[in-house]
Amino acid sequence: MSELPVVVVGAGPVGLAAAAELVERGQRPLVLDKAGQAGAAVAGWHHVRLFSPWSELVAPAAGRLLAGTPWQRPDDATYPTGREWVSRYLRPLAETLGDQVVFGAEVVGVARRGRDRVVDAGRDTEPLTVHVRHADGREERITARAVVDASGTWGDPNPLGGDGLPAIGEHAAADRITYRVPDLTDDAVRARYAGRHVLIAGSGHSALTALVAFADVAGRITWLLRRGAVGSTFGGGDADQLPARGALGLGAKAAVEAGRIAVVTGFRTETVQRHDTGLTVVSDSGHTVPDVDEIVVLTGFRPDLTWLSELRLDLDATLQAPVALAPLIDPNAHSCGTVYPHGVKELTHPEPDVYLAGMKSYGRAPTFLAMTGYEQVRSIAAAIAGDRESAERVELVLPETGVCGGSGVFDEPTPPGGGCCGEPAEPRLLTLSAPRDR
Template identity: 55%
Template sequence: MPELPVVVVGAGPQGLAAAAHLTERGLDVVVVERGAAAGSAVSEWGHVRLFSAWSELTDAAARRLLEPTGWEAPASGYPTGAEWVNEYLTPLAETLGDRVRYGTTVTGIARHGRDKVIDEGRKNQPFVVHTRDQDGREDRVLARAVIDASGTWSLPNPAGAGGFPAVGENAAARRMSYRIPDDVSEFAGAHVVVIGAGHSATHTVLRLSELARRGPGTRVTWLLRRGTTANVFGGGAGDELPERAALGSRARKVIEAGLVDVVTGFRISEFRQDDTLTIRSEDGREVSDVAHVFALTGFRPDTSILRELRIDLDTTLDAVAGIASEIDPNLHSCGSVSATGARELTQPEEDFFIVGSKSYGRAPTFLALTGFEQVRSVVAHLAGDAEAAARNELTLPETGVCGGAGGFDADGSGCCGAPSVLQIGSRPVSVG
């Protein structure tokens, strides 16, 4: 099927990088993007500054495609999401031109004339990418291969500890947010709760701590499901991404200053609301008088469009099975994960690949650098360049964090013996 294009789902950083590699190798490509512009998901967190430097946020093939247009790679610094879009993703999409189709939602991917059950002749049939535009018109695009780089942004995890919304969580929707906030001034003088232990939660805690510093009566409570804060503040001096290390360091300082209260081992079972919210944990503790909740507990992949394809996902992480053991946060893992390429990302459905953050499923350790290496290798494979596909051209920076999910249920320090950090804060926020 050499006359058919490779279809890339998503015009984010990895999708556009895949398109650049395909273009460089002389392969036809169609990128379908649900949003109205390139990097539409990134634009939604455009106010957030990345902890990766510019040198780690642009793909090599994309740079080679852009440079003849007069574009110059930003030399240094740490961009915001908006700057990443404006100074890199938008120029790259403009250079790719009509290869990118905006306002186009993928509703399903299948083999031509074959549902998931049919074996006969399956590998000889092209893919059919079902789409719907903004006016509701449906269409189909035939493809020789498909690269799913649609990410996980559209499906945040709920606040409920068991993976489903807690009792009352949906009813409390107007007091719940699942994204990093920009302007938090409306919460001055109120009690605000942040749920989650990752970088998004840390960003939010820092933003709210500034409000608490300026606004009398503002209270910020940080709820952690784990029984310890041992890994919450990152790897410190051992982290090879300095801004990532600084993020954790700043969080530790605002907590020590009494601007934020931390409650550990708090797994949410229920939200009750009257004039304010009361949050109840599985063990009966409560946090009350809450004006707003930022639930930043990660994301999960939407695989509904893939239901007629034969794919192999890890049963724990919803990640591509071939990389799951490298990225599983439950396993003992010191430092960073390895780079992954076409071999690890191969699916039972030949010439279909899941890349980018979606390939990581629910795992939280994805970096843009990882995605750029993934698409380089996958496109080399599709071009028949086995040597380049097998080659590893990336060394990822160490995180400085040692240990998996140790300490989830106990007050212990996890599998690597990192010191446990006790609850810090000036005000009690829960009652038995």
């Protein structure tokens, strides 16, 4: 099977980095992406500035590959927007890889050739078949020696409902709800939210980004948190080894302390009621947030595993991440946000030569860094090329977040292991204020 391609699903940062690693090791990658351009998911949040600098956003093998072209490397110390990441790095990388990247090619299934997941015989000798549907409707089956799924989770945002399913009325209010950080630099988008009561749900970096962005646009902001207290939501601040990430949390905290944002904790949404004048959001305990004009749901993403159903994957029952990786990233266990570097050892499944990489490998866990994915695919490419020693060697040191105080999602009074949330889940409005010069 050595002459068969290694199919990489997804032409985003991690998928293209995987291709560069494979090329460097003399392998033949074939990158398939259903979109029409490189970094389509990143382009979806083109207006957002990353908190990682260019030095951590250019994959090492990709940088070496691009060094032989007219490409000019951006200043390592600067921080790009999503648009700049695409135009100055991902698009040139895809162009350099040439016909090894195919757009408009949606992977709709992967299986062991001639065998469904029930059959044992031949799983370690037969190649994989990748079922592809092209944009023109044409269907194709590609025989592959290995598959690296770096398709991400951008297409599957979590709903507003507190139980992981859409709240009652959520679909009916779809025209008032968005699941991405709106581009407030767009005049039409800004006009939609200007002076309105905007409810922002979520506790991750996307939610913090939205809080900062809306602080001077919306007439009123309510921030919904499922957890029982704000706790470590604002991050590590000055202790964060990624300064821009720490500054994001400090900016959101400042907006709350200035009284521009009302924070409601312990709120698990059950119903969205629609009225002539707006929306009322109701929790599972009957608490309400009335007179809402717009809702921005930033509660994370989840992996689409439907097209992998004929493969034998060993996934954690909670996170839907590889079982060996899950304990390192489980927010029920810690809120450190700092993950030990890992590679093929943690990403191997019972199905030979199948790997989930990038954000897809994290399942439902948050706080993924690009360089984590770059290390993953470096290790995977080494394993595919037969260099086990390199595959099992860690070649990355990740920055600390400055936060490690216990569980990130528990809201019981005393979470196991001593949590950082240590407050009851009863919804309550927090009006935080700080002394201001007069």
